[in-house]
Each structure stands twice: as structure tokens, then as C-alpha cells.
Amino acid sequence: MTLLLASPALLLIAVVFGWPMLRYAWLSFHAHSVLTGLEPMANGGANWLRLAVDQRFWLDAGQTARFALISVGLELLLALAIALLLHQRWRGRGAVRALTLLPWALPTTMMALGWRWIFNSPYGPIEVLARSLGLNSLDLLSTPSITWLVTVFADVWKTTPFITLILLAGLQSIPEDLYGAFRLEGGTPVQALRSVTLPLLLPYILLSLLFRLAQAFGVFDLVQVLTGGGPAGSTESIALYAYFNGMRFLDFGYSSTVMLAGFLLLTSLILVGTLLLKSFGVLRHIDP
Amino acid sequence: MKVRRWLATGALALVMSLGALVGSASFRAEEVSILMPSSFTDASADLVKAFNHQHRGRIHLKLIRGPLNTESISDLAISSLLLGDAPFDALLMDVTWLPKYAAAGWLEPLDTWFDRRDQEQLVQGARLGNDYDGHLYRWPLVADVGMLYWRTDLMDQPPTTPEELVAVAGRLVESQAVTNGFVWQGRQYEGLSCAFLEVLKGFGGNWMDTSSYTMELDTSAATAAASWLNDLISEGVSPYAVTNYAEAESLQAFKAGDAAMMRNWPYAWAELQKDDSRVKGKVGISLMVAQQGQRPGATLGSWGLSLMRQSQHQEAAVEAIRYLTSEAAQRERFLNNGYTPIQAELFNDTEMLKASPVLSDLMEALNHAVVRPPTPLYAQLSDVVQRELNGLFTDAGSADEAMATSQKLSQTLLRATGATP
Amino acid sequence: MTRGLMTRRSLLIALVLIWSLGPMLWQLLSSFTTAEALVNDELSFWSRWTLNNYRDLLITDPPFWRYLFNSSFVASLTTLLTLMLAIPAAYGMAKLPHRLKGSLRAAVVGAALFPYVLLFLALLELARTFSLGNNLIAISIPYSALSMPLALLLLTAAFEALPNDLEDAARLEGLSLSQRLRWVLLPLIAPASASTAILVFLFAWNEYPLALTWLSRSDLLTLPVAIARIAGSSTYSVPFGTYAAATVLGAIPLLVLVLVFQRQIVSGLTNGAIKG
Numbered sequence: 001m002t003l004l005l006a007s008p009a010l011l012l013i014a015v016v017f018g019w020p021m022l023r024y025a026w027l028s029f030h031a032h033s034v035l036t037g038l039e040p041m042a043n044g045g046a047n048w049l050r051l052a053v054d055q056r057f058w059l060d061a062g063q064t065a066r067f068a069l070i071s072v073g074l075e076l077l078l079a080l081a082i083a084l085l086l087h088q089r090w091r092g093r094g095a096v097r098a099l100t101l102l103p104w105a106l107p108t109t110m111m112a113l114g115w116r117w118i119f120n121s122p123y124g125p126i127e128v129l130a131r132s133l134g135l136n137s138l139d140l141l142s143t144p145s146i147t148w149l150v151t152v153f154a155d156v157w158k159t160t161p162f163i164t165l166i167l168l169a170g171l172q173s174i175p176e177d178l179y180g181a182f183r184l185e186g187g188t189p190v191q192a193l194r195s196v197t198l199p200l201l202l203p204y205i206l207l208s209l210l211f212r213l214a215q216a217f218g219v220f221d222l223v224q225v226l227t228g229g230g231p232a233g234s235t236e237s238i239a240l241y242a243y244f245n246g247m248r249f250l251d252f253g254y255s256s257t258v259m260l261a262g263f264l265l266l267t268s269l270i271l272v273g274t275l276l277l278k279s280f281g282v283l284r285h286i287d288p
Numbered sequence: 289m290k291v292r293r294w295l296a297t298g299a300l301a302l303v304m305s306l307g308a309l310v311g312s313a314s315f316r317a318e319e320v321s322i323l324m325p326s327s328f329t330d331a332s333a334d335l336v337k338a339f340n341h342q343h344r345g346r347i348h349l350k351l352i353r354g355p356l357n358t359e360s361i362s363d364l365a366i367s368s369l370l371l372g373d374a375p376f377d378a379l380l381m382d383v384t385w386l387p388k389y390a391a392a393g394w395l396e397p398l399d400t401w402f403d404r405r406d407q408e409q410l411v412q413g414a415r416l417g418n419d420y421d422g423h424l425y426r427w428p429l430v431a432d433v434g435m436l437y438w439r440t441d442l443m444d445q446p447p448t449t450p451e452e453l454v455a456v457a458g459r460l461v462e463s464q465a466v467t468n469g470f471v472w473q474g475r476q477y478e479g480l481s482c483a484f485l486e487v488l489k490g491f492g493g494n495w496m497d498t499s500s501y502t503m504e505l506d507t508s509a510a511t512a513a514a515s516w517l518n519d520l521i522s523e524g525v526s527p528y529a530v531t532n533y534a535e536a537e538s539l540q541a542f543k544a545g546d547a548a549m550m551r552n553w554p555y556a557w558a559e560l561q562k563d564d565s566r567v568k569g570k571v572g573i574s575l576m577v578a579q580q581g582q583r584p585g586a587t588l589g590s591w592g593l594s595l596m597r598q599s600q601h602q603e604a605a606v607e608a609i610r611y612l613t614s615e616a617a618q619r620e621r622f623l624n625n626g627y628t629p630i631q632a633e634l635f636n637d638t639e640m641l642k643a644s645p646v647l648s649d650l651m652e653a654l655n656h657a658v659v660r661p662p663t664p665l666y667a668q669l670s671d672v673v674q675r676e677l678n679g680l681f682t683d684a685g686s687a688d689e690a691m692a693t694s695q696k697l698s699q700t701l702l703r704a705t706g707a708t709p
Numbered sequence: 710m711t712r713g714l715m716t717r718r719s720l721l722i723a724l725v726l727i728w729s730l731g732p733m734l735w736q737l738l739s740s741f742t743t744a745e746a747l748v749n750d751e752l753s754f755w756s757r758w759t760l761n762n763y764r765d766l767l768i769t770d771p772p773f774w775r776y777l778f779n780s781s782f783v784a785s786l787t788t789l790l791t792l793m794l795a796i797p798a799a800y801g802m803a804k805l806p807h808r809l810k811g812s813l814r815a816a817v818v819g820a821a822l823f824p825y826v827l828l829f830l831a832l833l834e835l836a837r838t839f840s841l842g843n844n845l846i847a848i849s850i851p852y853s854a855l856s857m858p859l860a861l862l863l864l865t866a867a868f869e870a871l872p873n874d875l876e877d878a879a880r881l882e883g884l885s886l887s888q889r890l891r892w893v894l895l896p897l898i899a900p901a902s903a904s905t906a907i908l909v910f911l912f913a914w915n916e917y918p919l920a921l922t923w924l925s926r927s928d929l930l931t932l933p934v935a936i937a938r939i940a941g942s943s944t945y946s947v948p949f950g951t952y953a954a955a956t957v958l959g960a961i962p963l964l965v966l967v968l969v970f971q972r973q974i975v976s977g978l979t980n981g982a983i984k985g
Contacts, residue, residue: 003809005801009794009857010813016854017820020831031706034391034664041706050704053697055675085721096722098971100729105967105974107915107933110956114736117949123748125735144532157732162978169979211822218824221917225937228359232476232532232678239826239918246830247366247922248359249667250392251705259827266824355938364938368925370833371842375926 021263027256034250047257056233057241057258061265064237067148068216071155072209078156079163079208084193086164087171097168104161112225115154116141141227144234151223151235155216163208170204171197206277210270217266238262317348318604322593322612324380325361328429329353331625332612339611347604358382369394369596377599378609381426383417383590384478388664390420396595397423401606413657414630416588420662426592429613430627433586433653434486436574437542437550437560439567442466446549446574448584450490450516453549453577457525460548467527470520471538472551474530476678481660481670482587483551484677488513489585489658490578495673496698498663501708505673506695515687518680531681543567551576553589557646558626573649575656585658590630628654665705672697733960739953747949762954771928773958776935780914781962783845783931787852787913788906791860794853796902799864800890814865821858826918828855833922843926851919856909863908863980867901868894904977907970914963932959 028047030040051057086097103111119140121127130138140150174197182192198205220239223229229236229244238258246255324332329351339349352375354361362385368374369392381389389395402424407415413433418426438446442460447453457469473479485495493509496502504510520526530538535552539559542550545566550556560571578584593609595602611617618629623643628650634640635651644650660666673694680690702708739747746757766773802810832851841847871894879893895902917933924930930938936955967974 002801002804006798006805006813007801009798009861012794012850012854013817013820013857013861016828016832016851017823017825019835020828023831023834031704033705034388036706038392043704043706046700046704050700053700055697056671082725085718085725088718090718090722094971096726097975098968100725101967101971101974102733102964103729105911105915105963106733106960107917107936107963109917109933109937110959111732113936113939113952114732114956117739117952118732118735120949123949128750157728161729165975165978168975172979214822214824218826220826221933224917228357230477233675239824242827243829243918246833247363247370250366250388250664251668252830252834253706254704255830259830263827364925367922370837371923371925372837372840373843373926 021260024256024260027253028260030253032251032253032256038250038252040253043253047254050254051257051261056236057238057261059233060236060238060241061262063148063235064217064219064239064262065269067152067155067219067235067237068213071152071159072212072216074152074156075160075163075212076205076209078160079167080205082160082164083167083171084197086168100164101161103158106158108158108221109225111158112154112222115150115226119150142231144232147227147231148235151219151226154222154226155219158222159212159215163212166204166208167201170201174200213273214266214270217262217269238265317343317345318601319348319350320378320601320604320608321350321352321376322378322380322605322608323352323354323361323365323376325358326353326356328380328591331621331627332617335612335617335620339608342611343607347601347607349608352376374596374598376596377601377605378593378595380429380591381594383588383592384660384666384670386417386426386592386594387420387662387666389594390423390425391664394597395425396597396599396602397425398427398595398606399424401610402427409632410630411632411635411651411654413586413588413654414590416657417590417659417662418592426594427609427613428590428592428630430591430618430621431630431654431657432553432555432589432591432628433650433657434482434551434553434576434589435586435649435653436576437552437556438572438574439466439548439570440572441567441570442548446572447577448575449579450487450577454520454523454525457548458523461524466546466548468541468547469525470549470551471526471530471533471541471547473533473535473538474517474521474526474678474681475532475534475537476674477534478670478674479534480674480677482589484513484517484673485587485658485660486551486576486585487517490576490582491516492579492582496661496663496669498661501663501702503695503698503702505698506692511687511691514677514680514691517677518687521681531678554628554646554650555626557644573646573653575653584656586653586656588657588659663707665701665707668701668705669698672701733956736953736956736960739950740957742950742953744948744950759950762950763958765948765951766954766958773935773955775928776930776932777958777962779845779929780932783849783852784910784913786846786849787856788910790849790853791856791909792902792906795857795860795864795905796895796898797890799861800868800894802861802865803868814862817858817861821862825855829918829922832919836923842923843929845924845929848919848923849913851923852913852916853909855916855919856912859912860905860909863901863905863977864898866980867898871897900973900976901980903970904973904980907966907973908977911963911966911974 027040029042029045031043031046032038032040082100086093086100118124119126121137121139121141122131126140127138130136138146141147178196179192182196187195218239219237220243223235223237223240224243227235229240239262242255242258242262245251245258330353332351336349336351340347343349354364362382365374365379368376374394410428411431414428414431418424418428436446442465443456447456453470460466461469473483488495488510491509491513493507493513494504496504521528521530533541535556538550538552539556541547542552542556543560543565557571557573559565561568575584575586593612595605595609599605613630615631615634618631618634619637619640621627622629622634622640629635629640632651635647641647661669663669676690676694676697679685680687699708740762741758741760743757743759743761746752802813805813836842836847841850875897876889876893879889884892915933916931917937920931920934921937924934927938936959939952939955
């Protein structure tokens, strides 16, 4: 009976999440492009062979991982600092908390457009500022070695509030008396942070890491609007490449292969990460 | 009081709906809409007004203002077409999209409306890139070809062979007459493929045989072309910065007087004649260099109108296409916006020649136009070449390897998409 | 607490606020600046300001408020649909035997973590096959599915937190399952439902990749897609003033939403973190 109540919702999840994966697995062994009249036609493992030697895919995979690791790392550090600040008691804390949440609530595409203006060369404020400092034109959005950092910046700006909130919840779960006891023993605030706060915050840190890494690995909206994957493909992510294969090249077989491969890469990344943490004994504190 | 207000509101609503009814009745004309990049809709506003005036009560033409970026407008069109309802009757298409759209079955052949006689009026280059699988799918609106810009104050005549180009540029750089010899598009993007195709033709090579899907990128001609481009950079004929140059950067360098030669599209001419240009009045246009005995090539980049298969107003849409591509329209677009015409006659027209002294050079280039491989897979094949070439320019490596890899990767791609077994 | 510490804290708070709000305030400023003043900083202070950017947005076809309406409609419908399915489902899941519940929950957590953009192609196929494209009602189905994992996690946790005796008492009174749900349990999980609702609403309001592939008619676009499309349609001059005005108009509803429902958002996200 109770399962019956749950089944419509679970069925919907199964269809919308499960069906695509099955379909991709099947399509990845088919040519399905304009050349086959947009009908699937079995092609053995040709898509996977192509993927194995497809520089663009592996470059994108590297770029995606780089983007995810660096932006989530920065977000975590920044969020920790902000959470510690917002956890203290002071007047107006509630209002500030709400205001810092705003970047997270806005649609990604909206501020992506905003960043295009802010980083615009030569009229955006950053360029104007650089010029007034006597610097050369920065061309932040058209220099392959730099533009990916702009996407990292934009992502950090938008999603730090999310991690901040989770860490704040963690901070609130730490009993005050622990700190009192620590102070009595003569510990400094910095030591308290290291030996009380961080260990107890660890589950929250890991949780937000896991969630954000998975989401950042699927980065799409931001790069699609801010850079379109350029310049010279330097900000293209796996999701964007899959999108181009499907919507621009009309090659659904290969697009499916790319997405499935991206999913497998992400899963193995998470598995390896978990194993590493386990072998370092970090997870023992959390999951008995 | 209340009743009166209700009555007043009701009367107002009645009047408004009557007005709407009358408005729609006088508007029984067939609606035709065409999706174009915003630059073209803006340049065609007067033409549309004139068309609608002429066809009052019969056809009402509306241009849909699409994104300016070439790829974005195709993305927009494809997302509509994939969902199965295109909100436009015709589409302004880049030359490289046509095979893909035609193969997907989204286009209506134009053979019934445009015959041989119509085609024969076109300048040579404009006849290319409109067919797929033996049918005409596109009628050209403007033509564009890649050309070699050269400085008339630095040389008496433009180089015609690769060796000459290197020699002239080397001499000029060495004598410090100019900072850079030759600027072009070396960034990893479509512009690099266009530049490469011209050099490839100049060395007598071919990208691929599209009828049999045979790649010809590892031939000695192709390797020689890639190697020549690479040497331009390593020997200082072109600055290393060209590896990150697109059209705009090349134009900027040439316009500032920093380069002796440039590869670019026709629009650059007007830019170089502006008052802020340091080479105003010192620029000539010519064809890209070619080895002795080889025919020089000028990559074709043109826009044309295609009719959608789903359109409910095909006759009316074709009428609009004819109007927008008519001789008068071409003349207007050239004089007002600088878009190159497509009709052969116009290149000898006195009024047109007065407006631009380079029109005959343009015609010459259009007669040497070459198309990028007309296959639905062009975008992916081009990406392979861009990547390999830019990698060759920026990292150590040999042209042999780069072209052999391009060949292999292209073949893998052809197999995976079902083009070849 | 010493004075020095306090001023240092104020400084840090100011920094955090500048970081969070600065870019948005810059957009606000730009939205009132004339196109000329955006590219020319030598213009006098008084000739820099204009409302034209907003006027331009409202006279386009379709006008900008149309996108706001579309987004509100889709987001509301999605929220409604999600809650209607998720509340009974969460109740059911909370009552499941332990073993089954564990594996189901693991699957739901996996779905919540999943970068859903990877689903777009297969979902587009479904939209083509069943003619669901360009339909604001239809698109709320995948939207509900995509927000379902989070909704289930939040609501299941809420049901589990309720004491069992309460429901037992209601059962003894002879209330049926639907009556118990409606009159006893629903009021008790109202706070959790509110949190869930606002998070689902935000998700649907902001969703981009699916909207990009399922909606192509310009009068049906949701805000994120419409904004991205505005970005692509510039001609020679760069209409950054109009962009800025679009971001401001698009941000206002969210600003109100976040400030009003701050508490629900925070508790939703943190509960999701603790219990999910």
C-alpha cells in the first residue's frame, strides 16, 4: 500500500533519469545522424572507437574536471570563511544572510550575460579599471589561457552561497559547550577551528563537495551563454560538446556516446575520490 | 453607479474587439516570414517595406531578427526544426549549413522556381554551394570570398606564388619597412579552415572527395600546404600571434599599418578606407598565392535563402526570395551596406564601379571561388583540421604528422557517423 | 569584545556584501545608462542616464513581461505537480520497511546528485515523439521529475520526524489514510512543504538546458532562454544597456522571493543537507 503511494513519483524519476541512460547506451552503438536520415543504424563500436581518439572530447574532459575541481575548491574555502563570519552573532545578520543568498537564486544565464558586459573588452568596468591602472588590454574573454578563469570566477560567485548555507547548518549543529571546554584548556581560536570546528564540520564539507562536484562537472548554462565554449574551445565542457554534437552537428549517436562517457567519467571520479578518502580514514568519522 | 461603470466597460470592450476584427479583416494577406541574422534584417528593412507596399493585400513579408553570430542562428533554426514546427517559411543560410539541412529533409528544392537561365546570370562563385544531391536548395543573396590584401606603398605588385610571398615579406621585415610580413587567421576556429583551404588549393591539393567520402588530407599537396603555413610562423614571415588571430585581429594589425599583407574577406576593404585607417588609399586586393601551374583558390563564404519544406506559403515565400535577391535589391545592398552582389552584370555597372574601385578584383576572386567540402559532416571535419593545424603552429611537431592525424581522425569520424562502412 | 575586532568584522561583512551584490548593482547602474555613456566615460554626469533600455525591452515582440509570465506559469505548475506527487510518495517511503527504504533512498540521492543536463537529448527525443515541444504545460512534467529527488528527500525526512503515536491515535479514531494525510499529517509537514515548494519553484524558474531544447517559439520562452537569446541578437553596436535592463527586470521577482522566503529556503537547503 505504502509502495503504491510512492510509485507515481518513483516511476517518474525512473523514466526521466533511467530511460535516457538506457537509450544512450543503445544509441552509442548506432550511427544516428543526418547521413542515416536521422534513423539509428547499428555501427558496431565505431562511436566508442571515435571517442577514444577524439582529442576534442578528452580535452573537454580535462577542462571540465579542471573547472569543477578548481571552482569547487575555491567555493569551499570562500564559503567556509563566510560561514564562520555569518555564524557569529551580530545585528543585521539575518538580512546579510538573505542578501548573500541572492547570487545563488538568480538564473545562471542572467548573470552570464552580466559577466559578458563586466568583462567586455574594451568597455567593461574591469578593462576600464585596468586601463586606468596603466595596464594593457586584458581581453579576458578572448584569450584561451585566461577565459576559463573567468568561468571559474562566475561559478564561484554564483554557487558559494549554496555551500555557505550547508556549512552554516553544520556550524549550528556544533554544541557551544565544546568551545567553552576548549577555551578552558587554554586553546586559541585558531586551534579551536582546527581541532573542534573542522572535524565536526567534515560531513557537511564532504556532502557539499560531492553535490557541487557532480553539478560542476555538468556545467552547461554558464559556458553556453558566457563564452559559447570559446575562445578556441578553451572553455568547452563535456555537456556543451554533447550539446553541439546533438543540436549543431545533428549526430545523435555520438552525442549519446559523449554523454554516457561523461557520466561514466564522473561516476568513476566520485568512486575514486570516495576510495581515497576512505583509505585516508577520513570517512570513518562519518559512516560507521 | 456600479451599473453605469459596468456598461461603460462593456461598451469599451465591444469597441475594442470590433476594432480588432476590422484590423484583422483588412489584413488578410498571406504572411511570409524569413529568419535572418540581425545584420541582414537591418540591412533589408527598406526592401521589406517596398515589397509589402507592392504586394499589399496579397503577401505580407516579415523578417525575423535572429542572432548576429553565425552559429547561434543555426542553433536557433535547428532547435525549431527538431521540434517539428518551424515558425518561418524561409531561412537565410550560410554556405556550410546547406548539406546538413538538405540531408535532414528540412528544405524544399527550388528547381521548379529557378531554372538554368536564372543560374547563368550569376557570377561564377555565386553558383557554387547551392546544390545538394542534384537539387537546388538555396538561392544566393550575397557572396563572399577570401582574398589577399597587399600594401601598394610597399610593393609594386602582389606576390602570386608562395615563394614570392615569403621572399617579399621577408625582405620587407628585414629592412624594417614593416613589423610583420603577412597576417591571417591562425586561431582554432572556422576562419583557419577557410585560410587553409585557399593555401591547399594553391598547392594543388584537395580536402576530400565528397562523392565517395575519400579524405585527401595526407597527400603531399596537403602536407606541403600545412608545412608552408607553419613555416610562415616559424620563419617570422607571420608573427606568432596569428595563432590566436581571427578576422578582427588581422584587420586591426593591417589597418594599423603593422603588416604588409593580410588574408581577409571583402568587408575589410571599406574598413581600411575609413579615416582612422593608417593604410587608407594604400591597399590593393588580389588572389591568394598559388604554386606555378596551380589555380589559386578563394574560399567561398556566402549567404543564400532556402525554402522550408513545411512552409504553408511556398509560392509567396519564393516571391519574397526573388524580390530580396533581385538586381535592384543587390544594387541597394551594395551601395548602402557594402554587401557583394551576385549577378555578373552588376560587376560591370558604372554606378557600382564608381562606388567601389575594387569591384573587378572581387569578380576575379569570385571566379576562383572554392567551396568547403559540401557534406553534412563539414563542421566536425573542419574542427579536426582546425585543431591539428593550430596544434602544429603552437607546438613542436611536423606537418606530416599533423596531416596524417587529420586524415585518420576524419576517417574515424566518417565511419562512426555512417558515412562510410 | 574589543572595538578593533568589531571594526574588522564590519569590514569583512562589507566585503562579503560587495562581493555578493556588487555585480548586480553594476548591472542596475548600467541599465539606466545610455548606450553612448556605456562606451564613453567622458560624458558629463547629467547626460548619462536614461530609461530607454527598459522601454526597448517592453516594446519588443513579444514584450519582456511575457517571459516573466511564462516562467511564473511553468514554475508554479511544476511546484504544484511536484508537491502533489511527492507528498504521498514521501509518506509512503517513510513507512517502508527499512531495507527497501535504504536502497530506494540511495537511488533517489543518486538522482539528486546527477548532473541532469546530460539527459537533454533523450528528453528531446521524447518531446519529439509525443509532440510535447513548445508546450508550457508539458514541460512541467520533466521539470517535476527533475526536482522530485530533492522534494522526496526533504519530505520523507519530515514525515520520519513525526511521532508515530500521532498517526496511530488518528487511526484509532477511524480516520482513513487519505483523511489522516489531509487533516493530521499535512498540517504538520507544512513547513517542510513550504521549503520544498520554494526550492522547486526556484529550480523551474531558473532551468535552462531543457527549456532551450523543448521551447523554440519566441512567445513561449522562459526567462533564462529569452535572456540568452537577447544576448545573441546584437547587431553592430553592443546593447549592453538592454542586457542589463533585462537582468534587472528578471532579477526583481527572485529578489522579492528570496527576501520573503529566506527562512524557508535556508531550512530547506540545510535540512536537505542534514537529513538527505
